[in-house]
Amino acid sequence: xxxxxxxxxxxxxxxxxxxxxxxxxxxxLLHSNGNTYLNWYHQRPGQSPRRLIYKVSNxxxxxxxxxxxxxxxxxxxxxxxxVEAEDVGVYxxxxxxxxxxxxxxxxxxxxx
Amino acid sequence: QVQLRQWGAGLxxxxxxxxxxxSVYGGSFxxxxxxxxxxxxxxxxxxxGEINHSGIANYSPSLKSRVAISVDTSRNQFSLKVTSVTAAxxxxxxxxxxxxxxxxxxWGQGTLVxxxx
Numbered sequence: 001x002x003x004x005x006x007x008x009x010x011x012x013x014x015x016x017x018x019x020x021x022x023x024x025x026x027x028x029l030l031h032s033n034g035n036t037y038l039n040w041y042h043q044r045p046g047q048s049p050r051r052l053i054y055k056v057s058n059x060x061x062x063x064x065x066x067x068x069x070x071x072x073x074x075x076x077x078x079x080x081x082x083v084e085a086e087d088v089g090v091y092x093x094x095x096x097x098x099x100x101x102x103x104x105x106x107x108x109x110x111x112x
Numbered sequence: 113q114v115q116l117r118q119w120g121a122g123l124x125x126x127x128x129x130x131x132x133x134x135s136v137y138g139g140s141f142x143x144x145x146x147x148x149x150x151x152x153x154x155x156x157x158x159x160x161g162e163i164n165h166s167g168i169a170n171y172s173p174s175l176k177s178r179v180a181i182s183v184d185t186s187r188n189q190f191s192l193k194v195t196s197v198t199a200a201x202x203x204x205x206x207x208x209x210x211x212x213x214x215x216x217x218x219w220g221q222g223t224l225v226x227x228x229x
Contacts, residue, residue, distance in 0.1 A: 001174075039215045048206060048219035049157070055214060092157060096215040100172035103157040 002026050002095055006104035012112050019080040021107045023093035028073045030097070037096035040069055040078045043106075044089040052091075053078065085111060114139040116220035118207045120192075124227045130194040134207030134220050135187065141165055145210040146190040148181060150203040151222075158203075162210055163190055197227045 003026040013019045029036045038056050041049040051060050053069035056076060066081040080087060088111055093104040120132035134146070147162040161171035163181045171179050175194070183190045194201060207220040 037215055048222055050219075051215075051217050054217075058214070060217070094157070094215065099170065100174075101159040101215075103159070105156045 001100060002029075002098045002102050004093055004095055004102050004104040006091075006093060006107050008107060009105060010108045010110070012110045013080075013083045015085060015111050016082050019083050019087075019109060021078045021091050021093075021109075023071075023076045023078070023104050025074045025076075025095055027098060029076075029095050030073060035097075036072065038069075038071065038076050039094045039096065040067075041092045041094060042087075042089055043092065047089075049092065083109070083111060087111070113137075114209065114218045116207050116209060116218055118205075118220040118223050120205075120223055120225070122224055122226060124197050124225065125229055126198050126227060127196055128227075130197050130201060130205075130225055130227075131191065132205055132207070132223055132225070133189055133191045135189045136209070137188070139209075139218075141185060141188045143212075145170075145212065146181075146183065147208045147210045147216060148192045149206045149208055149216070149219075150201075151206070152200075152203040157206075160192065160194075160205075197225075199227050201225065202227050 005024045040053040043049045052063050057069045068079045090106040092106050115137040118134040142165040145162040148160040163169040169181045178195045180193045204222045204224050206222050208216040209218040210216045
């Protein structure tokens, strides 16, 4: 299975400040069809995951534009331009290039 | 508005069979894969498997010997069975819709399944 490694595992950010989460895959996520299937999800306590970003950098409908994804190959980043109170929770990266799909361990974001 | 609602037994004894069902409301049922993902307490997410409307299923190799996913297109439902459960199967189980082009997008509310004697 492709190992997905996130860092940091926890993040404490002042409201209004930026945040960045990294995700590294054990193999390139570039599919033979030219797409890179790397998604980002946000999970609030007691809730289901919500997809924020698909295929590295595409924001889902309704996701604020202060969320941005980037990267290629094996290195990916989720950036929040400025953190708001509603952004607390755990962020997961997920690869959908290699079967079985695998997730990062999660990064817990807290605000201060 | 797409919604996935899931249900099933929440407390099992070791060696019993886990059984969950997910019902899909809104959107097309035939254009997606329908998936199961689990999350052990305090841990990350684990992909279990998926199925499409034709019944073509793919399973994670680590669980393949004990897992079966089925689909009922007449009810827009799909189901998960995991046989011979142990404490290691204790987790919140989620159903999810997987867009072939973009991956999992909509998720069910989750069901906590606890395996304990």
